[in-house]
Amino acid sequence: MIELKGKQKLWYKYILEQVDKQDSYEDKMHALDTYKFVNPKDRSNTKSIQELFNQYPDVKSNVQNYLLKNLVLDLGNPDATGFTFSKTIPDQEIFTHLRAIEKSKKKLLGDSYKVEGILTHNPEEYDQGEYYQRLMEDADQALNKTSDLDKQIGNIQSAIKASRAYFDQRANTNILSQGLGTDKPVDLDWYASIFPPFGALKLSTKFEQTPGLSEFLFGDPTPPKKVFTDKTAYNPLEAVTDLASLISKGVMQAGAGWLDWFKDKGQEIIENRKLNYSDELEMSGSAWERENIAPNQAILDSLMNEKEELINTDLLPETSLNYSNITNKIEEYRNEKDLNQTRLDKINETGFDEALRLINPEAGNVQELYDEVLRSLDNLQE
Numbered sequence: 001m002i003e004l005k006g007k008q009k010l011w012y013k014y015i016l017e018q019v020d021k022q023d024s025y026e027d028k029m030h031a032l033d034t035y036k037f038v039n040p041k042d043r044s045n046t047k048s049i050q051e052l053f054n055q056y057p058d059v060k061s062n063v064q065n066y067l068l069k070n071l072v073l074d075l076g077n078p079d080a081t082g083f084t085f086s087k088t089i090p091d092q093e094i095f096t097h098l099r100a101i102e103k104s105k106k107k108l109l110g111d112s113y114k115v116e117g118i119l120t121h122n123p124e125e126y127d128q129g130e131y132y133q134r135l136m137e138d139a140d141q142a143l144n145k146t147s148d149l150d151k152q153i154g155n156i157q158s159a160i161k162a163s164r165a166y167f168d169q170r171a172n173t174n175i176l177s178q179g180l181g182t183d184k185p186v187d188l189d190w191y192a193s194i195f196p197p198f199g200a201l202k203l204s205t206k207f208e209q210t211p212g213l214s215e216f217l218f219g220d221p222t223p224p225k226k227v228f229t230d231k232t233a234y235n236p237l238e239a240v241t242d243l244a245s246l247i248s249k250g251v252m253q254a255g256a257g258w259l260d261w262f263k264d265k266g267q268e269i270i271e272n273r274k275l276n277y278s279d280e281l282e283m284s285g286s287a288w289e290r291e292n293i294a295p296n297q298a299i300l301d302s303l304m305n306e307k308e309e310l311i312n313t314d315l316l317p318e319t320s321l322n323y324s325n326i327t328n329k330i331e332e333y334r335n336e337k338d339l340n341q342t343r344l345d346k347i348n349e350t351g352f353d354e355a356l357r358l359i360n361p362e363a364g365n366v367q368e369l370y371d372e373v374l375r376s377l378d379n380l381q382e
Helices: 004-022 027-034 049-055 057-075 091-112 121-129 130-168 174-181 188-194 196-201 212-219 239-255 259-264 271-275 286-312 323-348 350-358 366-381
Strands: 036-039 041-050 277-278
Touching: 004 027, 004 049, 004 057, 027 049, 027 057, 027 350, 036 049, 041 049, 041 091, 049 057, 057 350, 057 366, 091 130, 091 323, 091 366, 121 174, 121 323, 130 277, 130 286, 130 323, 174 212, 271 286, 277 286, 350 366
Parallel strands: none
Antiparallel strands: 036 041
16 A cells, blocks of 8 residues: 555545445445545535546555455455455356457457457447358348349249140140040041941030049149031040040059159149140140250259258358358357356456456456456555
8 A cells, every 4th residue: 555645645535435335346436437526615616536546646546455455355255265356256267257258259359359348248349240240241142142042943933833834724635535536526427427327426516525533633624625516526435545544644643643742842743744635735744844844843953952052051161151050150149149248247246347447457368367457466465
């Protein structure tokens, strides 16, 4: 302690009176920062403790030494080794928390980290740090890229759906009926010339086909209406070939159709549709799929693979951030901020934070800072 005389001794006494009125060390430190003495003869004339400290450095030094000595005696365990700042929390635990906070802040804040702010916790400061900004840039890049891919995928899926609908609306028979010619109307005059009773088949000029089992079971479109003249009629053999086609579709659906359940929209094969045929387009369902659907499905597969690759590989090698883990990375970042607050709360249960504020050492890292605080306390005890 420095020997004080005159006004310095008197101000020292007044300051200690105000400090000792406070119950907690936090309140004592607050009083040092904010309390102002008022001249009873002129109440507009005030002088803060900080102004007195600037005017009388020796008063400041003695007040700090007084507080440090009492802090260690009141909060620490002076009779034991390693419990300088708390009776229950060892010095080693305080230092462990300090190093953990320093490591975390260096990672999250980057170049903006300063050891002087080791015991401050400002969530906005973290969000302005290099780590979070880079994380947000990577997230934006991934989301924008995925959004573009999703739009392209949707466009291709719509094209595939429209192309299939176009064929379905014109598919008026099946490849078996078309191949055997049973889908063609019967020439009654030709049959009547061979067998006269066929002339009695001239029953109607029109035959409108209604949805059948194929449409009900497999979602096939209802074939266009078949129009007959007074010289033609429905070929009864078409019912036989239609039935055969229907059975074939059932076998195909049971064998492979269920695989479409596990495919993304637009990537379905729809095996049973391959048996359909369109006289207007002069093409079977299989040929239509091969020439009009397969090329778009190849594009769709490429886009799907690109999206899968984006989801499961590193966005930028230098960041080691995966798109699939970006949400987790953001959650980990927030958890780390919260953990630093928990670490800080643990330190604040001790007297280390008050000691640090009183000593205010210059240091380049936590180790130097911690050592300087302990060294100042050792000198004080001497």
